[in-house]
Amino acid sequence: ESDLALDEITGKVQESLGLEKRHKFWESQPVGQFKDLGDTSLPEGPIEAPTPLSEVKQEPYNLPTMYEWITCDIDSDEMCTEVYNLLANNYVEDDENMFRFNYSKEFLRWALRPPGYFKSWHIGVRVKSSKKLVAFITGVPARIRVRDEIVTMAEVNFLCVHKKLRSKRLAPVMIKEVTRRVHLENIWQAAYTAGIIIPTPITSCQYWHRSLNPKKLIEVGFSRLGPRMTMSRTIKLYKLPESTVTPGFRKMGLHDVPAVTHILRNYLSRFVVAPDFSEHDVEHWLLPTEGVIDSYVAESSKTHEITDFCSFYTLPSSILGNKNHSTLKAAYSYYNVCTKTPLLQLMNDALIVAKQKEFDVFNALDVMHNDTFLKELKFGPGDGSLHYYLYNYRIRHTLKPSELGLVLL
Numbered sequence: 001e002s003d004l005a006l007d008e009i010t011g012k013v014q015e016s017l018g019l020e021k022r023h024k025f026w027e028s029q030p031v032g033q034f035k036d037l038g039d040t041s042l043p044e045g046p047i048e049a050p051t052p053l054s055e056v057k058q059e060p061y062n063l064p065t066m067y068e069w070i071t072c073d074i075d076s077d078e079m080c081t082e083v084y085n086l087l088a089n090n091y092v093e094d095d096e097n098m099f100r101f102n103y104s105k106e107f108l109r110w111a112l113r114p115p116g117y118f119k120s121w122h123i124g125v126r127v128k129s130s131k132k133l134v135a136f137i138t139g140v141p142a143r144i145r146v147r148d149e150i151v152t153m154a155e156v157n158f159l160c161v162h163k164k165l166r167s168k169r170l171a172p173v174m175i176k177e178v179t180r181r182v183h184l185e186n187i188w189q190a191a192y193t194a195g196i197i198i199p200t201p202i203t204s205c206q207y208w209h210r211s212l213n214p215k216k217l218i219e220v221g222f223s224r225l226g227p228r229m230t231m232s233r234t235i236k237l238y239k240l241p242e243s244t245v246t247p248g249f250r251k252m253g254l255h256d257v258p259a260v261t262h263i264l265r266n267y268l269s270r271f272v273v274a275p276d277f278s279e280h281d282v283e284h285w286l287l288p289t290e291g292v293i294d295s296y297v298a299e300s301s302k303t304h305e306i307t308d309f310c311s312f313y314t315l316p317s318s319i320l321g322n323k324n325h326s327t328l329k330a331a332y333s334y335y336n337v338c339t340k341t342p343l344l345q346l347m348n349d350a351l352i353v354a355k356q357k358e359f360d361v362f363n364a365l366d367v368m369h370n371d372t373f374l375k376e377l378k379f380g381p382g383d384g385s386l387h388y389y390l391y392n393y394r395i396r397h398t399l400k401p402s403e404l405g406l407v408l409l
């Protein structure tokens, strides 16, 4: 009894030490600081000016002796498999350690090779002796508009340290190394998200979940049977029509790229922070790829114009320790635009095709105009928040999620 209590206390002390070190690190970085919140005298925009490329540190940061940097060539099947396995066993879990993200190899190749990507920004750490990959962090270039300024940034993602190497202070040096390699390409800003609070969120979003397979979600502990609800009543509550209702609703094709780019750019222009997508970007990020990204358009039968668009990406989670199910099949709402069809109807059609494709749950953040359909389409609030951050760029006021037009993977 008392040993458990002692472990609990040690754990809490270690965790709070980690928190302090974490804030110490971020207080040394050019990011908005908590103390500056509300100080409207500080200008919006870059916090530090770019340094001349000759003054950027030319050699990699030092790692602890037995580790070395490796640039991960994810075109190589062997390397991509190593990255996949590291993430599948050591990446983000929920607070109760019941689920862990299981990004697929095809998803990683899609996420990490957008137009203009740099192989040097796919950074691994391996053990010198065994050559085992034990940590990973990535960046991809993106043009992000912040109010009226278009800024080329790095979208930093997939920071992962092997479970056995936690609290060895590897994450700060990996963040500094990806920052150094981004600077070498003359890029001085970054965007990233986290499920934790560090200095300083530009906005904090809520996840919402729409059950598609409530029986499985309850069996694996993702959701619980509601009060005064039976299983059959719950299945009936989430039942969806067999087929979509929007006229001209079909999968997006290559020939739709110009029209989708046009309505998407117009739609995203109304948010404070949003990607500045070119046709080339739309072709990469939004053309359907089996098991990775699904996207649909509504084409008017009269004029053949593309009036609406919806998309969701595939991010399964491993179910840790359930004897009947090993994988939770989750769809994540990506970018959706309505110019004719009501958003409610378009998103219900997205739920219908996700159910047809045997997803168990459809997740959405309360960003953009998503709050207009979440409750009505029977989404329930999730337990996780997703905080958005900008590196070396100050935003004068914390944004509402509905002012954010950026979805990271």
Ligand SMILES: CNCCCN(C)c1ncc(F)c(N2CC(C(=O)NCc3cnc4ccccn34)C2)n1
Binding pocket: 092, 093, 094, 095, 099, 100, 101, 193, 194, 195, 207, 317, 363, 382, 383, 384, 385, 386, 408, 409
């Ligand atoms: C932009 N990069 C985000 C990647 C990390 N993303 C997607 C993420 N970051 C924080 C979260 F809070 C979160 N949630 C999705 C919601 C959810 O489904 N929670 C239950 C659950 C099922 N599987 C997992 C795996 C990990 C964590 C929670 N899980 C909560 N998602």
